[in-house]
Amino acid sequence: MAKIGVVGATGYAGAELVRLLSRHPQATLAVLTSQTYAGKAMGEVFPHLLGVVDHTLEELNVAELVDRCDVIFTALPHGHAMPMGQEVMRQGKRLIDLGADFRLKDVATYQHWYQTEHTASALVTKAVYGLPELYRKDIKNSVIVANPGCYPTSTILGLAPLLTNKLINLETIIVDAKSGVSGSGRGLSLKSHFTEITNNFQAYGVATHRHTPEIEQELSELAGVSVTVNFTPHLTPMIRGILCTSYAKMTSHMSSEQLTELYREFYQGEPFVRVLPVGIYPATKNVAGSNLCDLSVTVDPRTGRVIVLSAIDNLIKGAAGQAVQNLNLLLDIPENTGLDFAGMYP
Numbered sequence: 001m002a003k004i005g006v007v008g009a010t011g012y013a014g015a016e017l018v019r020l021l022s023r024h025p026q027a028t029l030a031v032l033t034s035q036t037y038a039g040k041a042m043g044e045v046f047p048h049l050l051g052v053v054d055h056t057l058e059e060l061n062v063a064e065l066v067d068r069c070d071v072i073f074t075a076l077p078h079g080h081a082m083p084m085g086q087e088v089m090r091q092g093k094r095l096i097d098l099g100a101d102f103r104l105k106d107v108a109t110y111q112h113w114y115q116t117e118h119t120a121s122a123l124v125t126k127a128v129y130g131l132p133e134l135y136r137k138d139i140k141n142s143v144i145v146a147n148p149g150c151y152p153t154s155t156i157l158g159l160a161p162l163l164t165n166k167l168i169n170l171e172t173i174i175v176d177a178k179s180g181v182s183g184s185g186r187g188l189s190l191k192s193h194f195t196e197i198t199n200n201f202q203a204y205g206v207a208t209h210r211h212t213p214e215i216e217q218e219l220s221e222l223a224g225v226s227v228t229v230n231f232t233p234h235l236t237p238m239i240r241g242i243l244c245t246s247y248a249k250m251t252s253h254m255s256s257e258q259l260t261e262l263y264r265e266f267y268q269g270e271p272f273v274r275v276l277p278v279g280i281y282p283a284t285k286n287v288a289g290s291n292l293c294d295l296s297v298t299v300d301p302r303t304g305r306v307i308v309l310s311a312i313d314n315l316i317k318g319a320a321g322q323a324v325q326n327l328n329l330l331l332d333i334p335e336n337t338g339l340d341f342a343g344m345y346p
């Protein structure tokens with residue numbers, strides 16, 4: 001049994017991780033941390049976990065925390081996982097960071113987009129980008145896993161077959177994404193205020209969202225040349241889910257059926273990617289509560305563009321579920337361990 005620490009267990013991503021790990025057959029929750037609720041029982045802060053998770057939240061120093069665990073998950077605001085990375089390396093343990101601190105390979109790019117100094121830059125080269133569908137082998141042997149952002153997960157899975165097979169003009173990629181409000185975390189803010197989000201639909205971070213360089217880094221890696229994208233996120237009045245619609249000009253003539261077949265081959269054997277038949281489109285409700293990413297691909301012969309739709313649950317495939325998938329790779333056990341459940345419908 002792997003002893004697990006969840007740092008930031010009282011956030012939306014952390015609490016979802018605790019829920020998933022509580023039923024994981026090869027992991028045991030050793031430490032759950034919180035600054036605000038230290039001393040309280042997890043079930044007191046989250047009544048849905050009453051009788052399911054009996055742990056008391058603790059506030060520990062980094063060295064003690066790492067000492068008590070084999071694998072540590074950090075689900076903290078960006079900038080706070082760096083000391084954990086250093087201690088994990090010192091003690092020879094393993095880290096899965098759900099935040100952004102180890103995702104960008106270029107430290108200057110991180111500092112620019114996050115307006116935060118990187119205090120563990122030597123570790124960035126050691127971290128592996130935790131998207132199992134692309135980096136499975138590297139993740140298995142890694143010490144620090146940089147769990148991807150929610151928007152990048154759905155965008156990259158949607159576009160990867162096109163870039164790998166050089167089927168699109170790289171200067172024409174547009175990503176139009178919509179997210180549920182849980183994506184912005186549990187903390188109170190005007191952005192997620194009930195009256196601001198209900199009966200409302202708005203864009204934010206236009207041309208400035210910090211997931212842009214993460215998406216560009218990974219698409220560039222797939223294409224073998226530098227790729228830029230227009231990425232526009234929107235906030236929708238729902239709790240969970242991301243739906244991304246990506247557009248690009250095709251460089252060759254293919255039908256929707258041919259491209260769908262190519263996607264099927266690309267993702268063959270993947271436990272969590274479903275390529276839908278032509279004419280059936282992903283919806284957030286179909287993946288809510290599961291670790292699935294649903295994809296559809298359509299060619300518009302009139303404009304020569306391909307339209308890719310991808311849907312995930314931002315808290316599961318976009319955060320906690322993907323983190324458990326990465327844990328399974330680190331432990332060298334079947335990737336769907338503890339994740340082998342369908343979503344919730346309706």
Ligand SMILES: NC(=O)C1=CN([C@@H]2O[C@H](COP(=O)(O)OP(=O)(O)OC[C@H]3O[C@@H](n4cnc5c(N)ncnc54)[C@H](OP(=O)(O)O)[C@@H]3O)[C@@H](O)[C@H]2O)C=CC1
Pocket residue numbers: 007008009010011012013014033034035036037074075076077078080098099100148149150182183184185186187314315318319
């Ligand atoms: N929500 C989502 O859909 C996704 C989130 N992520 C990423 O996961 C991470 C957590 O996100 P989310 O759960 O949404 O955020 P929340 O705001 O819901 O939770 C943040 C957590 O961090 C703790 N925390 C806050 N400030 C500090 C601090 N200064 N030092 C230490 N701990 C602190 C809080 O706990 P306490 O006050 O109890 O200590 C809380 O547990 C972020 O990096 C986020 O970007 C990634 C993908 C998707």
Ligand SMILES: CC(=O)N[C@@H](CCC(=O)OP(=O)(O)O)C(=O)O
Pocket residue numbers: 078098099100148149150151179180181182183184185211233235
């Ligand atoms: C709806 C909403 O607010 N979503 C968040 C993205 C959550 C996420 O994945 O953020 P990290 O990259 O920090 O892990 C946002 O746009 O900031």
